[in-house]
Amino acid sequence: MARPKPPLAFENNDFLKSRDARILRIISEYIEPEKRLKKLNIKNTVVFFGSARIKDDKNDPMSKYYWAAEEFAFQLGNWSKELRKKSDEFYICTGGGPGIMEAANRGAKRAGEPTIGFNISLPFEQHPNEYISESLNFEFHYFYMRKLWFLYHAKSLVVFPGGFGTLDELFETLTLIQTTKIEKGNIPVLLYDEKWWKKLINFQQFVDDGLIAAEDMSLFSFFNSPEEGMAILKPRLENVIETVKRNVV
16 A cells, blocks of 8 residues: 655645744735735725724714724725726725724725725734725735735825824834835825824924934824815825836836
8 A cells, every 4th residue: 555645845734834934924925915916906005004993883982083084985985086097096905904994994895996904813803894805805914014015005094093003003104204115205194183193192292302303293194084184195195106107117
């Protein structure tokens, strides 16, 4: 009787999930999303960050942020249809979970637009929300690979109130822009609800204490309604998209 063959290395789940194969898992979380996004010709995204804990319960005072994010994503989705006539469309992209992420995907879907969700596998199970387009539903194990894809095609970031994760994503992005590690330039970063953000963080104190330059305060803008956000974002986003197009070889 012939001896059974051992599994091929790339079919050996014990090996693939081991510490020794970590580099293969990391590479997979780079190559697979890249292949899928390229196949769908996705080059531009507007990324929404914000709390997963904010619900659509209108009895909760924090739900105003959910509905503001939903409406802003809806307006952006409708505008993307207009830009498509010039091949400059963009996609609403989120972390794929509940709360503000769900709201943004929901607004884009209401506009009839495809929408991206970069979900993360967590011990307490963050499930992809129901509004993500099926072909654009991604799942990550590594936070840093997920962050890479948040910014890889990003032409703007929209940040709603959130917790540690939201602040981590915001300040990492600002650091990358400040240090010119994002080659597409100063992509617009919009923070929703100026009063909330200034109550949380005294941004001016960074300048007063010499910890950032005064011009670094221009790396982000506040907005207090979807309409105000559209007025700020439209000219800047079109400029970023056009600049990137000119520089693509």
